[in-house]
Amino acid sequence: MTATLTSTPAVVRTIAEIRAAIRAYRAEAGATASVGFVPTMGFLHEGHASLIGRSAQDNGLTVLSIFVNPLQFGPNEDFERYPRDEARDLDVAARAGADIVFMPSVSEMYPTSAATQITVSGVTERLCGASRPGHFDGVGIVVTKLFNIVQPDRAYFGLKDAQQVAVVERMVADLNQPVQIVPCPIVREADGLAMSSRNVYLSADERREALVISRTLAKVPAWIDSGMNAAQLTAAVREGISSSPIADIDYVETLTYPALQPPAPDAPVSVSDGRIIVAAAVRFGRTRLIDNILISLPEAQPL
Amino acid sequence: MTATLTSTPAVVRTIAEIRAAIRAYRAEAGATASVGFVPTMGFLHEGHASLIGRSAQDNGLTVLSIFVNPLQFGPNEDFERYPRDEARDLDVAARAGADIVFMPSVSEMYPTSAATQITVSGVTERLCGASRPGHFDGVGIVVTKLFNIVQPDRAYFGLKDAQQVAVVERMVADLNQPVQIVPCPIVREADGLAMSSRNVYLSADERREALVISRTLAKVPAWIDSGMNAAQLTAAVREGISSSPIADIDYVETLTYPALQPPAPDAPVSVSDGRIIVAAAVRFGRTRLIDNILISLPEAQPL
Secondary structure, three states: OOOOOOOOOEEEOOHHHHHHHHHHHHHHHHHHOOEEEEEEOOOOOHHHHHHHHHHHHHOOEEEEEEOOOHHHOOOOOOOOOOOOOHHHHHHHHHHHOOOEEEOOOHHHHOOOOOOEEEEEOOOOOOHHHHHOOOHHHHHHHHHHHHHHHHOOOEEEEEHHHHHHHHHHHHHHHHHOOOOEEEEEOOOEOOOOOEOOHHHHHOOHHHHHHOHHHHHHHOOHHHHHHOOOEHHHHHHHHHHHHHOOOOEEEEEEEEEEEOOOOOOOOOOEHHHOOOEEEEEEEEEEOOEEEEEEEEEEOOOOEEO | OOOOOOOOOEEEOOHHHHHHHHHHHHHHHHHHOOEEEEEEOOOOOHHHHHHHHHHHHHOOEEEEEEOOOHHHOOOOOOOOOOOOOHHHHHHHHHHHOOOEEEOOOHHHHOOOOOOEEEEEOOOOOOOHHHHOOOHHHHHHHHHHHHHHHHOOOEEEEEHHHHHHHHHHHHHHHHHOOOOEEEEEOOOEOOOOOEOOHHHHHOOHHHHHHOHHHHHHHOOHHHHHHOOOEHHHHHHHHHHHHHOOOOEEEEEEEEEEEOOOOOOOOOOEHHHOOOEEEEEEEEEEOOEEEEEEEEEEOOOOEEO
C-alpha cells in the first residue's frame, strides 16, 4: 500500500476570511488566476469528489463550500437530521484536491432574516419545484450569496440535481452572474444507485429496493428508440419503478431540458429537438431519492 | 474664456465590450485597481455629475451606465417619453470625469424575457414601493445585472431616491454583493428644486409651483425641534405642499431610515433613535416629482 500524498485544505468559517484567502490567491497568481467552486451541503461522497477533482484539474484554486442551507428545506423536510460529518468531509476534500473549505455557520450566512428573495420561474414549475415548494428559492439565494462571496470563475454542479443545474444556469444568465457553470455527470455506486448523501438513511432492504430506479431509467434509451412518446415513456418508467413493493413514487416526468417543459404529447420522443430528461423522485420508507437520465436527441444517447 | 480640458469617455454598448475594458484596466492597474460605478437612466444633470465626480475622486476607473430600464416603469408610466439625449449626456459624462460610458440596448440587457426575479421586502412596502408596484423589482434586477457586468468596487447613488438607496443597500447586504454602496447628497437648483431628469417635463408655471416641495421640506428640522410627532410632521408637510393650488400629492410620509417603517406614533420625533426621513411624491400636471429630507436624530441636523 502506498499512501496517497494530499495536503490538508485550509478551513475557513467566515466570509471575511474566505474573501481574504481568495484575494491573496488572486494577487499572487495574477493574470493566470482561476478559481473553481464546488458548493455542497457536505457528507461528501464520490459524486462530490468528482466535482472537486474536475475543478482541481481546471483551476489554480479550488474552493469547496459545506453549508446545510436551511432555506432550501421545507418545514417537514430533513434539515435537522441531514447527515453531517466534518472530519470525514475534510478527508474527502483533501483527497479530491480542494484547496480551501468554506464552512460558514447559519448565522454567518444569514445574520438577519433575509428580506431579499430570488425567484426563478418556468424551470421551477415541475419536478422538485412542484413537490418541494420554496426549495429553489432557497437554492437561488444561497448559490447567489456563495457566488458573490467566492467570486469563482467556474462552478461545478452534479447532474443528479438536473433541475438545480437548469435553475442555476437560468439564474446566472438572467442576472449576468460572472461565473461559468460546469454540469458534471451523475456518479453511481457499482450497482447503479445514484450517489447521494441521503443514501445513508436507507435500511439494507430499502437500499436493495432503491436499485429499481436506476435499473428502470437505464431502459429509457431503448424505449425512446422503440418510438415511445413522452406519455408512454413516463408510464413505462412509472410501471418499472412500481415493480418494487416499497417504492412510493413522488413524481416521474419526461420533459425537455433545460427548459423543463412537456415535449409534444403525441409524437415519438425521438423526433423532438434538443435534450430530454426523464426524472424520478421516489420514497423508500422516510427517504426520498431522486435520479434522472438526460438524453441528447435524435441520437438517443445518454449524456 | 478658457476651455476645460476633458477627455472623451469610451462608449461601449455590449456586455462583452464593457467586461473586456474593465478586465484590461484591472490587469494594467494590478493591486491598485479600483472601479467606481454610477448607474443612471441618462439625461444627466448636476446630480449625476456629482456622483461621477465623487467616483472619479475615489477610484482609478469610473464607469457610467446609461440605460432606461423598462422593468422599473409601470404600464401607465413614462418609459416611452422618458427624456433621452445621448450627445449631451456624453458631454456631461466627460466633464464630470467618467472614463467609460456603458449604453446597452434593451435587447442586450434582456435578450429573453427574464425568468429570474429579485424581490426585496420590508423597505419596499411604503413610499414609491407602494405607489409604483413592481418598480423596485425592476430596480433590483437591473442593478444586480449591472453590478455583475461591471463588478465595481464602489457604486454611487443619489439620495433623492432615498428609498432606492435603502433597497439597494438591503439587497447588497442580503446577497453579499461585493460592492460598497456610496449614498450621495441631493443636488438642488439654486432655488431649491431637487435636480431630476423629469424636471424637463415641467411648464414654467409648474416649475415655479414645484418649489413648494423643497421649501416645505426645509422647515422639517425646525418642526422636529419644536417637538412634533411623526403624524404632526407628516400633516404639516402635507399642508405646506397643499398651499400650491396645482400640487397633487401622491404621498407624504415620515419614516425611520433605512428601515422605512413608521416611528413611534405619539412620541416627538426627536426622541426616536437613528435617522428619520420625510419623503414626498407630488404631481404637477403630468409630472411626478419626488423629494425628501433625511435627518440624523437627536441633533435634528439634515444629513
